[in-house]
Amino acid sequence: MCGIVGVLGSHEVAPILVEALGRLEYRGYDSAGIATVHEGQLDRRRAVGKLVNLSDKLVREPLRGFAGIGHTRWATHGAPTEANAHPHAGPRVAVVHNGIIENFRELRAELAVEGIETRTDTDTETVALLCQLFLDRQMTPRAATEATIARLTGAYALCFLFEDEPDLLIAARKGSPLAVGHGEGEMFVGSDAIALGNLTDRITYLEEGDRAEVTRAGAVIFDAQGRQVTRPEKRIAQAAAQVDKAGHKHFMSKEIAEQPRVLAEALRHYLTPEGGITLPEPGIDFTAIDRLTLVACGTAFYACNVAKYWFEQVAKLPVEIDVASEFRYREPPIPARSAALFVSQSGETADTLAALRYARGQADSILSVVNVTESSIARDSDIALPILAGAEIGVASTKAFTCQLLVLGMLALEAARQRGTLDAAELAAHVRGLRELPALIEQGLSIEAECQRVARGLSEARDILFLGRGRMFPLALEGALKLKEISYIHAEAYASGELKHGPIALVDEHVPVIVMAPHDELFDKTVSNMQEVMARGGKVLLITDAKGAQVAAEGAWEVITLPEIDPLWAPILYALPAQLLAYHTAVAKGTDVDQPRNLAKSVTVE
Ligand code: F6R
Helix, strand or coil: CCEEEEEECCCCCHHHHHHHHHHHHHHCCCEEEEEEEECCEEEEEEEECCHHHHHHHHHHCCCCCCEEEEEEECCCCCCCCCCCCCCEECCCEEEEEEEEECCHHHHHHHHHHCCCCCCCCCCHHHHHHHHHHHHHCCCCHHHHHHHHHHCCCEEEEEEEEECCEEEEEEEEEEECCCEEEECCCCEEEECCCCCCCCCCCEEEECCCCCEEEEECCEEEEECCCCCEECCCEEECCHHHHCCCCCCCCCHHHHHHHCHHHHHHHHHHHHECCCCCECCCCCCCCHHHCCEEEEEECHHHHHHHHHHHHHHHHHCCCCEEEEEHHHHHHHCCCCCCCEEEEEEECCCCCHHHHHHHHHHCCCCCEEEEEECCCCCHHHHCCCEEEECCCCCCCCCCCCHHHHHHHHHHHHHHHHHHHHHCCCCHHHHHHHHHHHHHHHHHHHHHHHHHHHHHHHHHHHCCCCEEEEEECHHHHHHHHHHHHHHHHHHCCEEEEEEHHHHHHCHHHHCCCCCEEEEECCCCCCHHHHHHHHHHHHHCCCEEEEEEEHHHHHHHCCCCCEEEEECCCCHHHHHHHHHHHHHHHHHHHHHHHCCCCCCCCCCCCCCCCC
């Protein structure tokens, strides 16, 4: 949600900033902008819409300089106009910002008293103007920035650039992630390691409340109390910062195809040769808890929905789930002998982080399942379990979802083992089922051509319904979410049995109904619900396995057949049609698959 970058280079930085912004565009694409200092002059270029508009502008109106900052925006305060685009300038200081300055109205009023007018609708402009005010009072850039930051309430990752100091960037974080990159005689600032992936593999992550004074000689970091501190420098694996499409048309398609490999890697990481599960220290004692609370947003929340079935069915552990944006406002009492687990690809989702902080001090332990291991959620947890999906760039989550499911599935088995709710043979069978997953997913990918064909029909629909029962209900929810976010077709998901309690009124020959039904213990019941739809002229797309197709294909509009699988793990395999149908429907409609309208990858505002 907004990406920021800063470069103190040894040659022209405009192309470097634009390249880095390209790596950050997944965080927002409402506008982009850069500012540089050249021969004692601060200047900026900004453009509405995708980064390509800024690149075009820079061809017409180049920007010179060896020091600069850049920003790609997901609009919160103010429409996506050029005036509202970052960097905002003072005019002798420019700033880029990710987050929300909550007291910006108060700051605006104070600036007005000083005779300083704001010209934009943004919260960030007040930061630039306040810093300029302090500079005008003869403060040094360092002192002016410190005084400015002291006045800010809210969440921010900030990077300041000064007209009079071409060898200085000041970076500060509170509530939004920020990293400093180390080069040879060059230094960088970025929202994440991905931003700096082409520039350096040596990264220092700033901690909550940190402020870094960055020069070409290095970075001096101060903590929230103003004490100089040392933060570790880490080497980032090249692959972690990889953002190419590897020959695919879209990141989403590449990330769907990567699933067999990343799931195999996660299995290798967690499963011992004997079929046990390796957990990070201090481990999790599932016999010491009577309840598990699972909290997340969006797709990660649907992963939690599936996990609730797993923990309750195999480990007999009661699970409470909630979306993070509601969790703390419900003020749920968290009883003794309970653990809270937060699931997040980015590890930076503001609502999930706030929910985690609500649970801290109440739950016996705070666990997280994250993709970005250096994220705030990972760092604030007692135990953070990585999903090892690699960088996910497509805004619609795909491989992170299946990897989240895999890690949650392994945890549920571990809970069952510790609590003695499965016998050794049952456990071994489910572990075998897990080990077969990468091969089954690989095999399952062969439905792509069929999904592409069926998607042409789906792309003409105005509304689409998804149905699933039991563990497949959350998959129906995920299928509907995926479809609406990238194809903009209205889609709803219902538990199959719920349809006749109202939503069946929506069914007619124009509304495709996608039924997710592996041939498991609930198959017959789901098929009855499917018959009810067909009896009313509904157009059913049945997604099942060979056994299911054999008994229930008749009368269906289309049938997509997946390999047979241990029914417990079917949700992981059935994610494939959910993803592929959404992907090909969006492609058929010609929407922007990787950067759908109004969305951003990492939601760091409430
Ligand atoms: C949907 C999607 C979102 C995210 C949600 C949580 O495809 O990607 O619904 O799942 O914003 O994000 P994380 O997992 O980063 O907390």
